[in-house]
Amino acid sequence: MTPRRVVILGYGMAGARLAEDIRRADPSGERVALTVLGDEPHPAYNRVLLSTVLAGGLDTPSVALHDEHWADNLGVDLRRNTVVAKIDRAARKVHLADDSTVDYDALVVATGSRAWVPPIDGLRAEDGALAPGVATFRTLADCAHILDQIRPGAPVAVLGGGLLGLEAARGLVGRGSLVTVVHPRKRLMERQLDSGAGRVLLDSLRGKGIEFRLGIEATRYLPGDGLKLADGSAVPADLVVVATGVRAETELAAEAGLAVDRGIVIDDSLRTNDPRIHAIGDCAQHPGTVSGLVAPAWEQAAVLAALLTGTDPAARYHGTAVVTRLKARDIDLAALGETHLDPDTDDSDGSDDVEVVRMADPARGRYAKLVVRNDKVVGAILFGVPDAAATITQLYDRGTPVPEDRLALLLGRALPEGAAATGVGDLPAGALICRCNSISKGKLVSAWREGARDVPALAKATRATTGCGGCRDAVSDLTAWLRAAEPGQ
Amino acid sequence: MTSTAVRAVDTHCPYCALQCGMSLTGNEVQPREFPTNRGGLCQKGWTAGELLTNRTRLTTPLLRVDGELRPASWGEALDFTARRIAEIQAAHGRDAVAVFGGGGLTNEKAYLLGKFARVALGTAQIDYNGRFCMSSAAAAGIAAFGMDRGMPFPVTDLDEADVVLLAGGNPAETMPPFVSHLSDARLIVVDPRRTPTAERAALHLRPAPGTDLALSLGILHAVVADGHLATDYVSRRTNGFDEAWRIAAAWWPERAERVTGVSATDQRRAAALLASARNAYILTARGSEQHASGVAMVGGWINLALALGLPGREGSGFGCLTGQGNGQGGREHGQKADQLPGYRKISDPAAREFVAGVWGVDPDSLPGPGRSAYELLDALGTPAGPRALLLFGSNPVVSAPRAGHVTDRLDALDLLVTADFVLSETASRADVVFPVTQWAEEDGTMTNLEGRILLRRRAITPPEGVRCDLELLRDLAVRLGQPADRFPVDPETVFAELGAASRGGIADYSGISYDRLSAGEALHWPVPAPGHPGTPRPFLDHFAHPDGRARFAAVDHTGPAEPPDAEFPLQATTGRVLQHYQSGAQTRRVPELLAAVPEAYVEVHPDTAARAGLTDGGPALVSSRRGEVRATVRCVDSMRPDVVFLPFHFPGAQRANLLTNPALDPTSRMPEFKVCAVKLGRPE
Secondary structure, three states, X not given: OOOEEEXXXXXXXXXXXXXXXXXXXXXXXXXXXXXXXXXXXXXXXXHHHHHHHHHOOOOHHHHEOOOOOHHHHHOXXXXXXXXXXEEEOOOOEEEEOOOOEXXXXXXXXXXXXXXXXXXXXXXXXXXXXXXXXXXXXXXXXXXXXXXXXXXXXXXXXXXXXXXXXXXXXXXXXXXXXXXXXXXXXXXXXXXXXOHHHHHHHHHHHHHOOOEEEEOOOEEEEEOOXXXXXXXXXXXXXXXXXXXXXXXXXXXXXXXXXXXXXXXXXXXXOOEOOOOOEEEOHHHEEOOOOOOOOHHHHHHHHHHHHHXXXXXXXXXXXXXXXXXXXXXXXXXXXXXXXXXXXXXOOOOOOOOOOOEEEEEEXXXXXXXXXXXXXXXXXXXXXXXXXXXXXXXXXXXXXXXXXXXXXXXXXXXXXXXXXXXXXXXXXXXXXXXXXEHHHOEEHHHHHHHHHOOOOOHHHHHHHHOOOOOOOOOHHHHHHHHHHHHHHOOOO | OOOOOOOOXXXXXXXXXXXXXXXXXXXXXXXXXXXXXXXXXXXXXXXXXXXXOOOOEOOOOEEEEOOEEEEOOHHHHHHHHHHHHHHHHHHHOHHHEEEEEOOOOOHHHHHHHHHHHHHXXXXXXXXXXXXXOOHHHHHHHHHHHOOOOOOOOOHHHHHHOOEEEEEOOOHHHHOHHHHXXXXXXXXXXXXXXXXXXXXXXXXXXXXXXXXXXXXXXXXXXXXXXXXXXXXXXXXXXXXXXXXXXXXXXXXXXXXXXXXXXXXXXXXXHHHHHHHHOOOEEXXXXXXXXXXXXXXXXXXXXXXXXXXXXXXXOOOOEXXXXXXXXXXXXXXXXXXXXXXXXXXXXXXXXXXXXXXXXXXXXXXXXXXXXOOOHHHHHHHXXXXXXXXXXXXXXXXXXXHOOOHHHHHHHHHOOOEEEEEEOEOOOOHHHOOEEEEEOOHHHOOEEEEOOOOEEEEEOOXXXXXXXXXXXXXXXXXXXXXXXXXXXXXXXXXHHHHHHHHHHHOOOOOOXXXXXHXXXXXXXXXXXXXXXXXXXXXXXXXXXXXXXXXXOEEOOOOOOOOXXXXXXXXXXXXXXXXXXXXXXXXXXXXXXXXXXXXXXXXXXXXXXXXXXXXXOOOOOOEEEEEEOOEEEEEEEEEOOOOOOOEEEEEOOOOHHHOHHHOOEEEEOOOOOOEEOXXXXXXXXXXX
């Protein structure tokens, strides 16, 4: 049996993961002969961790997904520094920039996305490259470029108040930059957050020293000076970090005549309109998910590996429930599902039995909104309540019915566990004092009445305190309480 | 009748691996100062003497005649057993007779049982219930450190700890006096349930069952990203960090949160707490180990310990809490399917030659490795499997995974022989039951959770009709054609032979003698020579791999073998309660313990109970793909709504192990006791 030739275009997080998953299912390469084409010079790296690199938590080698020997060890024909010129569907060939070709039986487009730079005067030089003092925040090279340009105490402007822009801003302010975020909308992370959460997030980031210009467009970049805004004001910046979103890298696919909308259109088998060509990750568009996150790419890779190796021909991808998590030091924000549902303000006709529970504590930087339908979590925004975020995410992912006490859920475990310790006198007689020996308060009281008047005597009479010794204080308190309750005291 | 000694004899508790010091006067227990328990005893220990005079104590052999167990003489029972063994082996080969041991047996019994299987029976088919207990921790410890000594430091070292992370352990119930060693430490407890141990924690991390590895990876990620990596230690004392990190790099805490349900904030707090400590320990127990990926799960916690630079440093370390009384010694001297005494490999030609030399047999006559515990039980009575089983110190009808199936396999045997001191649920199904001595009625050594060898002296005379297992093995061996002197019955003689057989092995006992132990020496193995002081902390200078370095494990999260689905939407986890020990065969016979916890129960979140139409204190039926269990509902507010808990000590229709999943770890062959998919309903 000759192995099928599978060619992956792209050695980023999606392509690398797919190659790993294929080799895990087919370690000896008897089913699939694998070629990976990537244009970057270094091994694939974990893009999710770039904000941690920017913030100083990890260094560049730490975010590599593979070492130099990965491809050789796994029997993958990996070609880095390789630029693809075009896809020839009829001949089932990929043409490379150096005029050589690679034949395929199945082709996977995993070309990812690129940073989108808004058409603001001055951001690009005449040749189309970014102007000096302007950086996108998408690649390891971008990260190195930014770190090279910043100096403590010098001003930086971040264009974009979405997830990536805020993570960059938080990282840079942590390194001592004076950061201003410029965002054309009035609300931060408006795709995920409602106005209440946006406000708490804004206050919280301001508390870290980040400044904001919201609801206003930048109109011009003046190198060495900063950004000019639509109202004529200026934001000083030695460096402008552009984090205004990404666009799917679909050029090759479109030129080859594949169906492209925002991304390359795929079905549940991760197929494009050419059944021999698949697409996964940021360059792909599946109705069940949004792009730009790694979780869908990894789930798609797992399904496609099962299909391409034939280990599970029934594998299908049905979409990924999205949980957005802001990775920024000292800020705990999760947003998931239908965060904008609100029966009070929406033009709801009342037929939707959606239930919204909300808690706002702006003074302490906490905000929680829970959207429930038919006893299941369908959306939530959770800020500054990490326990609730973790618990509600699991309820959402697993489809577990929501506990009846919704408010306790929003408060996390603070409520049941924070209850003040009860004094020993208030405990019922059946309460266990010495767990090691199953000794209840009632038994100790009886022993005390029979003459065991201190801890050693009670220990001898009941064995309380003779296990781990952890209840010694409680037994001591009990003797004091009993003594105080005696007639004549 | 039992005749009792008048004077007090110092001994150790018959139950768990803490081996609390106690003294026995007749059957009266008094706690005794000893480093592990410092004069403390739990309710099981206090009442341990009860079994010595219990009216259900077996004092005569039983033989099944016309379907019923009837009293028989030792001679009859021995002759019958030997004859049937010979017949079965003649007809079906040597491997048609299997042996199953236990982690509560003394070192002497465990050693002689292994020798009996390999030499007198010539069978490869021997394993023991420690496979269900310590095997994952053992395999992970060997991979990481080159040696499996549960705690490679004395328990009392923990007294000085600033921070202890305890993964999947509930010692406040399972070994209560141990907790006194943690009283000054800030505890991080990893457990899906809010156990009595978790209630004492400074930080309770509550992962979904079966997600411990994702949690340890998330914390490892936080250790690195937050600048806590012990870079110098990692480069000087370890190998393999880069490969382990490449996996952990993909488990940033927010991702681990989504899988585990433990907040990223808490993962970072755990990392910071551990890193801030001058002295810190990471300990694992069954909660992280009893999984089909148990070895990887323990590997994840070891990775974390190595990244923080804890193992092999005085005042810090990694260890596992051994469960059964002789869970440590029982896994070292040859009752394991792939093992010879001294923690030697039965597949290693040099080990075979050495041990065969001690035994005076031809190395080629020793069988090779056999089936692991569950695979052995699963094969019983099948065309390719054993047709007879000799069972010592175990009760698999209650304690094995998928217990209903295991019971069917036991029933399919041509011959089931048990040696026990009570008629356990398994013994009651046997063809032959031998009444054997227990704990205070015999001499013998135990190796406790810190690798210290303890001598338990005979404190009382056994009841008439009861014999020591060593004698039973000798009498069977002789009937099977072995020379009597090859199977000594005097424990001290057996121990000396064990020492010789372990000489040069990893678990080297050759320098230990009853005299040294009687003199009160604290000897932790290896003790390679009579003048050697023992090795309380074996890794201070170097680990046991040839290059002296510890190894990170490149392990990744896979998750439970049986995820919940629409039909079985909940996850069940099993465990122990304070008042009972293992299958409960002993503790259910102690009235005070039975009164405290008389029956099986299921802990469930009140909402989950209400949705299933159940009420607190009412009956419930818990079902999995493998069986159903009747248990009384206990509504517990702190339970995760998608998880239920059942203790596994109860018999019959209350056996939690009717539910459990026998998916096995690829390396340790540990079954997945700790998580399976279930549903809740009302019994008809």
